[in-house]
Amino acid sequence: MKHRLPAVFLPLLLLTGCISKADQEPPTRTAEIFAMDTYMTLKACGAGAEAALDAASARIQELDDLFSVTKEDSDISRINHACGMPTVVRNETAAVIGTALAVGADTGYALNIALYPVLRAWGFTTGSYQIPARETLDTLLASADPKRITADGSVVVVPQGYELDLGAVAKGYTGDQVTEIFRQFGLTSGIVSLGGNVQALGTKPDGSKWTVGIADPEKPDSLLGKVEVEDCAVITSGSYERYFEGEDGKRYWHILDPADGCPADNGLSSVTVIGRNGARCDALSTALFVMGTEPAKTYWQKQRSFEMILVTDDGHIFVTEGIASDFRTENGKEAEILHGGS
C-alpha cells in the first residue's frame, strides 16, 4: 500500500523504448536504485554515461542522507530535534527549504513542509493508518505554522515542537541535481524517473522528444496519457500514490490540506506540473493538488511560468495550452485545453 509499484514503474516502461538503433547511437546505460523511500531509474546516453550514473547515484544517496526525516544525522532530523535553536545545515538544505517556503507563501500556504506530525497522526509515516480525532489535528496544526520557519544561508530555525518533512519537494530537487551531473559529464541526453517524478535532459539520442506516461488516477496501473518533452521536469502529485481505506470505506491519501490537516479533497485526483526547475515543479504539484481545480487554473493563468495537466476526481482532464500539442490521452477521453487569456 505504501508504494504502488505500478504507479512508480509506469513512466519507466516508456523509457525503455528510447533507443531504436543502439548500434548507431552513443552508449546508453541505466541504473536502478532505491533511495528516498522510492524506486528510481536513471538512463544516461552518450560517452561517459557509466561514470555519470555512478556520480549521480552517489549524489542521490548524499541527498537522501541530508533530507531524510528518519536518519538521525540528516539535516532535517537535526532541525527537527533542535528544540527551537538555530541549526547549521548544508546551504542546499536551507535553499530547498527556502524554495518550499516561497512556493508555500505564494500559494496561500497550500504547501506546508511543517506537517510531519500531522502525517504521523494519520500513520503515513509508518503505515499504521488511523483517522485522528479533530482535536488531535487542531493541536498538531497549532505547531505547524510555516510563517514561523526561517531558512537563511546555512541556518534554519523552527520553533520548538515543529517537525519538517521535504517529501513534497526533495525528489524534484534531486532530479535537477541528477541532470546537472549528467551535464557535467558532458552528456546531452538522459532521463530519470524518481518514483514517477521524471526529469529529462535534452532529447533522446535520435533528437526526438522523450515520452513520459501520466498514470490514470482511476486505474494507476494504466496510462491516462502521454506527454512528449525535452529538457524539463514532469512531476505528478496524486491521491492514488499513497492511501488507505478507512472502516467507513472512504479513501484517505497522503497529501494533506494544511487548512484542516485532512487529505486534500478539493476536486483533483492528480496534478502534473511540467517546467524547467524540478524542485519548483514538485513544490507546485503538491500545492496545486491541495488548492483544487479552479484555484489551480487561476494560479496558472496568473503565473504562466509552467505547464500542467489536471485530472479531476470526476474524470475531467485539463491541459495548459503550452503543452497541449505534446499531450495525448490514452483512454479516448478528451482533454480540455486551458488558455491563458489576456
Ligand code: AMP
Ligand atoms: P508529492 O508527492 O510531491 O505531492 O508530496 C507528497 C508528500 O509531501 C507527502 O507524502 C507528505 O510527505 C508531504 N505532504 C503532504 N501534504 C503536504 C502539504 N500540504 N505540504 C507539504 N508537504 C506535504
Ligand code: MG
Ligand atoms: Mg510535490
